Amino acid sequence: MIIKLSWRNLWRNRRRTLITVASIVFAIILANIMDSLLLGLNKQMVDSLVGVYSGHFQIQQEGYWEDKSLHNSFVPNDSLETALEGTEGIKGFSYRLESVALAATNKMTKGTLVMGIDPDKEKNITGFDKKIIQGNYLGETNNQALVGKGLAEKMNISVGDSLVLVGEGYHGASAADKYEVSGIIRLGSPDLDNNIVILKLEDAQFLYGAYDRVTSIPVFLRPNQPQEQAIANLKPNLNTDFIVKPWQEMLPMLTQSIGLIDALRVIIVVLLYVLISFSILGTIIMMAHERMTELRILLSIGMRKKVMQLMVLIETFFMALFGAVLGFLASYPIVNYFKVNPIQFRGKVADGWESFGIDPIMPTTVDFGVFTKHTLIILVISILLSIYAIHQISSLKPVASKK
Amino acid sequence: MNVIETKDVSKIYNPDTIPVYALNKVNLNFEKGEFTAIVGPSGSGKTTLLNVIGGLDDASNGSVMIDGSDILKLSGGKLIDFRLRHIGFVFQAYNLIPVLSAKENIEFIMLLQNWPTKKREDRTKEMLEAVGLKDKSGSKPSQLSGGQQQRVAVARALASKPRFVLADEPTANLDSKSAENLLDIMLKLNLEEHITFIFSTHDPRVIKRARRVITLEDGKVVSDIQQNTEQELARQ
Numbered sequence: 279m280i281i282k283l284s285w286r287n288l289w290r291n292r293r294r295t296l297i298t299v300a301s302i303v304f305a306i307i308l309a310n311i312m313d314s315l316l317l318g319l320n321k322q323m324v325d326s327l328v329g330v331y332s333g334h335f336q337i338q339q340e341g342y343w344e345d346k347s348l349h350n351s352f353v354p355n356d357s358l359e360t361a362l363e364g365t366e367g368i369k370g371f372s373y374r375l376e377s378v379a380l381a382a383t384n385k386m387t388k389g390t391l392v393m394g395i396d397p398d399k400e401k402n403i404t405g406f407d408k409k410i411i412q413g414n415y416l417g418e419t420n421n422q423a424l425v426g427k428g429l430a431e432k433m434n435i436s437v438g439d440s441l442v443l444v445g446e447g448y449h450g451a452s453a454a455d456k457y458e459v460s461g462i463i464r465l466g467s468p469d470l471d472n473n474i475v476i477l478k479l480e481d482a483q484f485l486y487g488a489y490d491r492v493t494s495i496p497v498f499l500r501p502n503q504p505q506e507q508a509i510a511n512l513k514p515n516l517n518t519d520f521i522v523k524p525w526q527e528m529l530p531m532l533t534q535s536i537g538l539i540d541a542l543r544v545i546i547v548v549l550l551y552v553l554i555s556f557s558i559l560g561t562i563i564m565m566a567h568e569r570m571t572e573l574r575i576l577l578s579i580g581m582r583k584k585v586m587q588l589m590v591l592i593e594t595f596f597m598a599l600f601g602a603v604l605g606f607l608a609s610y611p612i613v614n615y616f617k618v619n620p621i622q623f624r625g626k627v628a629d630g631w632e633s634f635g636i637d638p639i640m641p642t643t644v645d646f647g648v649f650t651k652h653t654l655i656i657l658v659i660s661i662l663l664s665i666y667a668i669h670q671i672s673s674l675k676p677v678a679s680k681k
Numbered sequence: 682m683n684v685i686e687t688k689d690v691s692k693i694y695n696p697d698t699i700p701v702y703a704l705n706k707v708n709l710n711f712e713k714g715e716f717t718a719i720v721g722p723s724g725s726g727k728t729t730l731l732n733v734i735g736g737l738d739d740a741s742n743g744s745v746m747i748d749g750s751d752i753l754k755l756s757g758g759k760l761i762d763f764r765l766r767h768i769g770f771v772f773q774a775y776n777l778i779p780v781l782s783a784k785e786n787i788e789f790i791m792l793l794q795n796w797p798t799k800k801r802e803d804r805t806k807e808m809l810e811a812v813g814l815k816d817k818s819g820s821k822p823s824q825l826s827g828g829q830q831q832r833v834a835v836a837r838a839l840a841s842k843p844r845f846v847l848a849d850e851p852t853a854n855l856d857s858k859s860a861e862n863l864l865d866i867m868l869k870l871n872l873e874e875h876i877t878f879i880f881s882t883h884d885p886r887v888i889k890r891a892r893r894v895i896t897l898e899d900g901k902v903v904s905d906i907q908q909n910t911e912q913e914l915a916r917q
Contacts, residue, residue, distance in 0.1 A: 279785075279792045286780035575776045578737055579837075580765025580793055582758060676737040676764075677776070 280585060284592035287565070295597060298561040302601025302656055303608060305554035309547050309652045310609035314642035315616065316543040320536050321643055326636040327532050328525045330404050331465060333371070333496025334505050335524045337362075337516070342493060343523055348377050348448045351491040352519070361515035362495070367503035368512075370403040372396050373492040375482045379445030379453065381475055386433050391473045392443060394482020394492075403498050406463065406476070413437035413461030416478050423457035427464040428472035435459055443475065448488035455485045466632065547652075551659060559663050562594060566667040574677035583671050590667040598660030602653040609649055616642040684845055684877050685711040685734060690743035692729050692900070703729040704740065705900040711845070714875040716868065718882050718891035726900040727881035728849055734879065735768050735847045736760050747844065765793055769838030771848035771880070775830040777822040783833045784809065784818040790841045808836040812866050828859025832866060839870055845877035852884045864890055 288295050328334055337358070342350035354373060362371050375394035380387050397416040400406045406424075407415040414437075416422050423443075425435050435441065439459045447453035457477065465471055483489050499508055509522050516522070526533045573586055620641035623631060628638035692704040704726045711717060719727045732738035734745055736752045744751045747767060755763055764770075769790075777786045787808050791801045809815045812832040814825075822830050831851060838846045851867070852860035864887060871878050880887065888894055896904040 279789070283778070283780065290780060572776075572778070575772070576778070577761065578735075578764065579770055579790060580761055582761055585793075677772075 280589050281592060284589050284596060287569075287589070288593050288596050291565075294561060294564065298557055298597055299601040299604065301554060301557040302598060303605040305550050305557075306602060306605025306652050306656060307609050307612060309550050310605070310613055310649055311616070311642070312546050312550070313543060313648045313652070314613045314644065315621075315640060316539050317643040317645065317648065318617070318620070318641045320539055322639065322641065323532060323535060323636050324525075326466060327529060329498065330406075330409075331467065331470065331496075332525045332528050334499045335497050335509060335522050336528065337371075337495040337497065337520050338493070338523055340519055340521050343521075343527075346376070346493070348375075348486055348488050348491070348493070351375065351448070351488055351493045353490045354492055354495065357515075358495075358517070358520070361512060362497065364515070365508060365512045367499050367508040369498045369500045369503075370399065371495050371497045372399040372403055373479055374494050374496060375479060375486065375488060375491060376493045377445065377482075377486055379443040379475070379485075381429070381433065382442045382444065383433055383435060383439065388429070388433055389473075390429060390443070390475045391470070392445075392475050392477060392482060392485070394477045394479040394485075396479050406465075409463050409465055410461045411464050413459070415461060416476070417460065420478065420481055421455065421457045422460040422478070422481075424461045424463045424474075424476040425459050426471040426474040427462055428468065429474065430459075430462045432472070435462075437461060441475070443485060445486070447486040448491065451487040453485050453487065455481070457481070466636070551655065554656065555659055555663060558594070558598065558660055559666065561597070562590075562663055562667050565593065566590070566670050570670070570674075571677060573671060573674055577674055578676040583674065586671050586674075587668045590671065591661065591664050594660045594664040594667070595657065598657050602656045605656070606649050606653050610644070613642045614644050616640075617644050682713050683710045684713050684715075684747065685709075685879075686744075686746040687730075687734065688744045688746070690730075690733060690740045690745060692726070692733060692738070693741040696741065702726075702900040704733065706743070707897075707900070707902055709895065709902065709905070711877055711879060713877055714871065715893055716871045716878045716891055717893040717895060718880055718888050719895045719897060720882060720888055721897035721903075725897040727897055729900075730897065731847045731849050731879065731881055735770060736764050765790065767844040769841070769843040769846040769876075771831070771834050771838045771846060771851045773850040773853045775822070775827070775834045775854075777830055777833055777837070779822050782819050782821055783814055783825065783829075786822070786833055787836045787840050790837060794841055796841070804840055808840045811839075811870060812836045813862075826859070828855050828862060831855060831859070831863055835863065835867060835870070839874065839876060842874065843876065845879060848878065848880035850882055850884075851880055852882065852887055857886070860884065860886060 339350045339352040362368060373396050377392055379390055379392045381390040395406065401415070410424070411427060416424060423441055425441065437459055440456055441459055442456050443454065445453045463476065465474065477485070483491060499505060505524060509524065513522060576586060577583065620639040623638040623640070631638040687707050687709045690704055690707040691702065694701040694703060707730060719730060721727055729738065733740045736755065740753055745753050752760065752763060778789065781789065784805055788801055788805045791804060809818050812835060814829060814832055817825060817829060822833070825833065852863060855863060867878060868890060870876060882888060892907065894906050894908055895902060
């Protein structure tokens with residue numbers, strides 16, 4: 279009977295109930311779109327930077343991050359490779375040898391970051407071959423180099439030019455060799471593009487006299503694979519000399535940007551909740567006040583206050599549930615549309631995004647966890663707001679019989 | 682046997698400044714099955730007396746004994762439960778629950794009292810027949826006339842077989858035909874179910890048909906007259 283009473287009370291003022299339900303629906307849709315867009319943006323940034331360069335985490339020799347020297351390089355063994363291949367959620371991994379060198383043409387010399395890569399592995403995992411803007415990706419021939427776009431511009435290097443790298447090798451050996459520029463690459467990160475020279479791993483190992491050695495193994499995860507879980511699965515199988523470095527520690531700027539977007543996301547969603555709370559509260563106040571006499575009559579004829587409070591609570595819950603479910607259902611096609619047809623930036627905005635290595639699109643993330651979260655929050659807010667009516671009822675007096 | 686005993690019941694407004702006596706040492710006994718009218722001019726204390734007897738209002742002094750309990754000493758949930766179990770109310774403005782049908786309104790108090798479904802449904806049907814609204818059981822209050830609504834209110838008050846029914850000017854908003862009809866029903870139920878009726882009224886038709894008429898003036902009982910026997914009432 280209480281549920282029946284609550285349900286019917288809800289429809290006593292059909293228009294008001296529908297307006298409140300509509301405001302809940304729109305708030306949930308807006309919250310879901312906003313959350314999904316900003317989560318999509320975060321994912322886009324992570325995929326662009328982490329998925330292309332650093333990997334979701336790297337295996338490094340203990341001490342390498344603090345002192346990026348070839349002395350902290352290591353020789354990957356079969357057990358390490360077996361451990362990586364046996365870990366669930368890992369899409370792939372690669373071997374890299376990174377160090378510094380002076381790059382010289384016939385006119386100019388400049389300090390550079392040299393990265394030796396396994397061309398085939400990187401092709402499959404990071405898609406370096408798709409980042410070539412001039413010339414060709416690294417082929418079968420040895421002593422070929424890819425030069426970052428910014429570095430090529432600064433040193434006036436073109437495809438086919440010769441480039442000499444000079445530096446210090448492993449254990450103080452001198453390192454020097456000559457390479458032919460096979461292509462110009464744009465990785466997206468200005469820091470990398472202005473400094474990087476990419477060689478085949480075996481060429482880099484030969485240059486530095488660091489035969490079979492690597493400085494890091496970047497590991498890439500499958501989509502939606504929790505990073506913490508993959509790391510936790512891998513760690514017990516790793517030799518204690520190795521450490522696992524997550525991208526959040528290697529790319530602090532990206533971590534901060536994501537933190538900023540998350541904070542923005544919370545602020546916008548909280549503002550939406552505040553607005554919707556006023557709408558629900560307004561309805562609750564009106565519902566409570568226009569029925570005060572009726573509630574006093576119910577009290578007079580023997581309905582306990584607790585039962586009345588439950589009745590009002592159920593009314594509010596019904597209203598919020600109705601709006602929340604409709605909002606949940608309506609959000610999916612909209613959010614999914616923006617996932618399939620992401621917002622695309624053009625012109626200078628697009629250039630700005632690209633200069634940070636991020637694709638200038640803003641797809642949404644369809645995550646039912648996000649939808650459920652907002653639905654539950656609205657329900658909890660409604661229940662909390664109905665405390666107003668519950669409080670009013672607790673101080674209710676029976677109706678004077680003459681009325 | 683007394684159902685209600687009021688002993689020196691007073692209700693005083695502004696006791697510390699200029700005291701106004703809404704009730705002044707009212708001593709009354711009501712027996713089972715009475716059909717009693719409380720009359721008097723406006724402001725004489727009729728409604729206040731009903732409110733105090735019904736536990737809807739406090740008294741400043743005195744006691745109201747119902748079945749050996751002083752209801753003026755009850756509070757909170759106990760008082761609400763007492764009203765629910767022992768008293769039926771009929772209000773001048775009917776005060777039915779607008780979203781419930783006539784049948785559901787009559788059932789409501791029995792539901793609060795947790796009557797078994799079958800017993801509740803039988804009693805509701807019986808009450809709808811008794812007040813002549815069998816064909817209106819599914820109608821909402823807004824679909825009923827004033828007289829019909831008041832009949833539903835009487836049925837609601839009586840359905841759970843309370844010890845007594847308090848009615849505050851039950852015919853005040855009704856035309857004469859509806860008022861006569863309602864009185865017939867109340868009288869019939871009083872005689873058949875032996876439920877005590879106490880009502881305040883200005884209506885001479887109601888006063889004429891009451892068995893006992895108590896007159897209040899300035900919060901005091903100025904007369905208490907037995908005027909009809911049960912047989913006479915039955916004949917009426």
